[in-house]
Amino acid sequence: xxRAASRRAVITGLGLVTALGDATDVVWERLLxxxxxxxxxxxxxxxxxxxxxxxxxxxxxxEADPARRGRAMARRAVSSALSSAGLGPAALPPARTGVMxxxxxxxxxxxxxxxAGAAVDLGAVSGQVVAADLAGWLGVAGPQRTFGTACAAGxxxxxxxxxxxxxxxxxxxLAGGVDPFSRIALLGFARLRAMSSExxxxxxxxxxxxxLGEAAAFxxxxxxxxxxxxxxxxxxVVAGLGLTGDAHHPTSPRSDGSGMAxxVVAGLxxxxxxxxxxxxxxxHGTGTVASDAAEARALADVFGxxxxxxxxxxxxxxxxxxxxxxxxxxxSVLALGxxxxxxxxxxxxxxxxxxxxxxxxxxxxxxxxxxxxxxxAFGGLNSALVLGAP
Numbered sequence: 114x115x116r117a118a119s120r121r122a123v124i125t126g127l128g129l130v131t132a133l134g135d136a137t138d139v140v141w142e143r144l145l146x147x148x149x150x151x152x153x154x155x156x157x158x159x160x161x162x163x164x165x166x167x168x169x170x171x172x173x174x175x176e177a178d179p180a181r182r183g184r185a186m187a188r189r190a191v192s193s194a195l196s197s198a199g200l201g202p203a204a205l206p207p208a209r210t211g212v213m214x215x216x217x218x219x220x221x222x223x224x225x226x227x228x229a230g231a232a233v234d235l236g237a238v239s240g241q242v243v244a245a246d247l248a249g250w251l252g253v254a255g256p257q258r259t260f261g262t263a264c265a266a267g268x269x270x271x272x273x274x275x276x277x278x279x280x281x282x283x284x285x286x287l288a289g290g291v292d293p294f295s296r297i298a299l300l301g302f303a304r305l306r307a308m309s310s311e312x313x314x315x316x317x318x319x320x321x322x323x324x325l326g327e328a329a330a331f332x333x334x335x336x337x338x339x340x341x342x343x344x345x346x347x348x349x350v351v352a353g354l355g356l357t358g359d360a361h362h363p364t365s366p367r368s369d370g371s372g373m374a375x376x377v378v379a380g381l382x383x384x385x386x387x388x389x390x391x392x393x394x395x396x397h398g399t400g401t402v403a404s405d406a407a408e409a410r411a412l413a414d415v416f417g418x419x420x421x422x423x424x425x426x427x428x429x430x431x432x433x434x435x436x437x438x439x440x441x442x443x444x445s446v447l448a449l450g451x452x453x454x455x456x457x458x459x460x461x462x463x464x465x466x467x468x469x470x471x472x473x474x475x476x477x478x479x480x481x482x483x484x485x486x487x488x489x490a491f492g493g494l495n496s497a498l499v500l501g502a503p
Contacts, residue, residue: 122275122351123503125340126198126333127443128190128289131430132168132326135193141447144455145475149429151312151324162299164308168326168431169294179222180238182293184246186329187214191247191287198333199345200285202251211255211286212248213274215266216240216435221295228297240435243291255283263490264397264432265356266290267330267439268498272354274334284339289331290439298434299325305364307401313432314459315398315425316405316471323399326431330439332446347503349446352483353383359493366404370411372495373397377415377485380497384483388416392480393454395445397489398425399432400459408489409467418468422476428459438488442498445484449502452478 127137132150134140150168157165176185195201218224223238241259248257256277260269267290274288302308302325309322334351341347357379359372366373381388394416397408412423426441433440448454456472463471481502488496 120279120281121337122278122334123337123340123347124332124349124351124446125335125345125347126194126200127348127446128192128194128197128331129440129443130170130174130186130190130329131440132170133430137443137447144429144444145453147456147458149312149458151431164299164303164310166310166324167294167299168324170327180220180226182222183220183291184243186293187243187247187291188250190289190329190331194287194331194333200333205251205253206284207253209255209284210251210253211257211274211277211283212244212253213258213270213286213288214244215260215262215270215290215439216243217261217263217266217292218295218298218434219243221293221297225296247287262494264434264437265488265490265494265496266435267437267442268354268486268488268496270439271332271334271351271442271498275351278334278336284336286334287331288334289329290436291329292327292434292436294327309400312459313400313428314461315400315427315457316463316467316469317460318462318464320400320402320405322401323427324431326433328430328433328436328440330436330443332442349449350501350503352386352501353380353499355380355383355497357495359495361493364491366407366489366493368407370407370414372493373408373411373489374414376495377411377487377497380485380499384499384501386483386499390480390482391416391421391485392478392482393448393484394421394423395441395484395486396423396425397487398427398457400427404489406467408487409469413468419470421470422454422472423469424455424457424472428457438486438496438498441486442500445486445500449481449484449500452481454478
């Protein structure tokens with residue numbers, strides 16, 4: 114994704130629903146303090162799951178039907194994003210407002226019910242229903258897309274939103290990701306031996322796996338001229354999205370991190386940014402041994418060993434699948450505004466074999482120009498979203 118010469122895509126609103134909280138200011142303070150939402154869940158233990166620690170949003174999120182949980186979470190996050198942007202649904206230009214959603218499972222409870230023998234219309238719980246529900250709820254008919262690109266899906270959605278804006282196809286796009294908690298995913302990751310039963314500790318010398326989370330996160334991506342004309346506060350510029358495909362292995366990354374590095378370079382090139390201008394890398398950082406090592410090699414190759422602060426949000430929110438990079442994009446915008454790098458929750462002792470400056474405690478950003486937010490999914494789907502201060 115590159116910027117069109119005559120248009121610029123900016124972020125004007127932020128919305129979250131996470132296990133760490135919903136209000137962006139509260140979530141930001143908890144991140145700076147190194148908090149984690151991970152805890153053991155009695156229902157998972159009672160159901161016999163081998164891993165019972167997870168990051169889950171408490172309660173029914175305003176929707177009692179488990180097979181509509183994702184849509185309810187998405188509506189809440191979008192409502193917050195619009196409020197943050199100073200936009201009500203009536204103020205949206207209907208034909209020029211789009212919806213872009215990243216998700217892995219869609220309404221996972223529907224698939225779980227089907228696996229248990231219930232008669233379920235799987236088309237009614239697949240990922241595309243979230244974008245359709247949001248568009249109908251808001252009464253908009255602009256570009257609508259769903260991205261099922263696993264952990265990179267939120268980056269895909271936000272990048273596609275920016276492209277729609279810079280190409281002149283939309284003035285406003287609600288973009289982000291959602292995945293409600295999935296027992297299917299929990300069991301799958303546990304059988305892959307990718308889960309930690311204690312704490313997710315990205316880049317730690319003793320890291321032993323990830324924790325599953327759930328979330329919805331959306332941003333308002335807007336044409337800069339449209340935003341300025343209505344007096345909106347510009348929070349960030351969506352400057353570039355780098356994408357690569359490893360075609361290496363269904364679950365394991367290339368050990369040399371070359372595909373990851375290529376995505377970061379592509380994102381920087383699209384943004385016309387140099388590695389030395391980046392103030393922080395919001396890392397994928399799952400806490401698994403192989404993925405963290407490959408990512409550290411990739412970042413050292415692009416930026417130089419220890420040349421840029423690196424931290425991960427997975428220890429705080431858990432791995433929120435298709436919502437992960439959307440949550441991390443919101444955190445990246447908050448960091449740009451505050452001029453602070455949040456720490457890596459759960460990180461105790463940085464693995465000395467990793468040639469990165471892994472952030473243990475919050476610190477000021479030395480260079481406030483750019484943030485690179487990375488999302489590296491199964492199948493070698495590598496993404497790097499480049500966000501800039503407005």
